[in-house]
Amino acid sequence: MEPVPKTGYGEAETMRKPTIQDVARQAGVGVGTVSRVLNNHVAVKGATRETVLKAIADLEYTPNPHARRIAGGKSYTISVLLPVLTTEFYVRLLDGLESAFQEARYDVAIFPLLDRSRLERYLGSHTLAYQADGLVMATYNLTQMFHERRLRTQQPTVLVDAFSDAVDSSFMDNVSGGRLAGEYAVSLPGNLYAVWVETELDHLFTTRVFEDRRSGFLSAVQTAGRSVKREFTSSFDSLTARNTAATLLDDAQAAGLPCTVFASADMLAGALLDEVRLRGLKIGQDVRVIGFDDQPWAAERELTTLHQPVESMGYEAAQLLLSRLNGYKGPPRARRFEPRLIVRGSA
Structure with missing residues (x-):
């Protein structure tokens, strides 16, 4: 039997996992610079950042999240x-x-609230949600709570799909979106209908999203000297949405077609398209449907809708929060996004 050769230093080097010190050596920088690149710190110059990122890629270096947390005194x-x-x-x-x-090497912990009682539970700073380095709150109308200092957040906080002048916000201009829908709807023949999403009546757990869309839509309709024949309300439950669509079309057929319907969310618009087809009516002629969201399936179903840059809104909210974590101490900032009308075959 041949003797087993001894493993040389170079071979051992290739077998062990690369360390942050290895990255620093290869990039010709200090360990602290590598750490700042990993944390997406704004103080690192572009060329240096690229050099470090190339070294990380070449070495296939993966940070140890446990060690990073201990060293930084943060949860990341x-x-x-x-x-x-x-x-x-x-x-x-x-x-x-x-x-x-x-990109900034932060983990995300998701807390679905579902109802008002859960929101109340999370208002206490002792809960798990508040043990993170930062907090993102989506959609809620929390302006009053911020002014009353009921949100006892010790860490940086950002609102997304909502606005408050007391905290960083990344939000959609839903009034403008509703107005665009209304201006287009009044250019089409026949009666006008609208379907809104029902929201919680308790002011602690509300959203202004659909209220704003309704405000913009009705303003445009009234400015054109038109009126909405009937308004309906539905939840996001698929069965409720379909039943609402059936009731609306019963009314529209009794009053006489054609008609135009503004569904304030694409999910409701989809239920309408299904019901129109079931009745043998022509979409885009007998019944014109305008949605809001431009979900990934909207183009395939030829849905005329308001496109929302949802991913961009979320990304910008995250950047606002990350800048706070990197030391920004300035006043609250607002990032406003505008929907745009996408005309397709449904209207």
């Missing part, structure tokens, strides 16, 4: 409080948030 975790997780909108919003936080 962001808490995200969402109303629900089951809608396409919030899946897309999370994509935008997570892409930015992952």
Whole structure:
């Protein structure tokens, strides 16, 4: 039997995992600079950052998250409080948030609230959601709570899909979106209808999103000297949305077609398209449907809708929070996004 050769130093080097010191040596910088690049710190110059990132890629270096937490005295975790997780909108919003936080090597902990009682529970700073380095709160109308200092947040906080002048916010101009829908709807023949999403009546757990869309839509309709024949309300439950669509079309057919319907969320618009087809009516002629969101399936179904840059809104919210974590101490900032009308075959 041949003797087993001894492992040389070079071979042993290739077998062990590269360290942050290895990255620093290869990039010709200090360990502190590598750490700042990993933490996405603004103080690192572009050329230096690229050199360090190349060394990380060449060595296939993966940071040890446990050691990083101990060394930095931080959790490197962001808490995200969402109303629900089951809608396409919030899946897309999370994509935008997570892409930015992952670039900065932060983990995301998601807390679905679902109802008012859970929001009340999370208001206490002792809860798990508040043990993260930063907090993202989505959609809620929390202006009053911030002014009353009921949100006892010790860490930086950002609102997304909502606005408050007391905290950093990244939000959609839903009034403008509703107005665009209204201006287009009044250019089409027939009666006008609208379907809104029902929201919690308790002011602690509300959203202004659909209220703002309604305000913009009705303003445009009234400015044109038109009126909405009838308004309907539905939840995001698929069965409720379909039943609402059936009731609306019963009314529209009795009053006489054609008609135009503004559905304030694409999910409701989709239920309308299904019901129109079931009745053998022509979409885009007998019944024109305008949605809001431009979900990934909207183009395939030829849905005229208001496009929202949802992922960009989430990404920008994350950047606002990361800048706070990197030392920004200035006044609250607002990032406003505008929807745009995408005209397709449904209207």
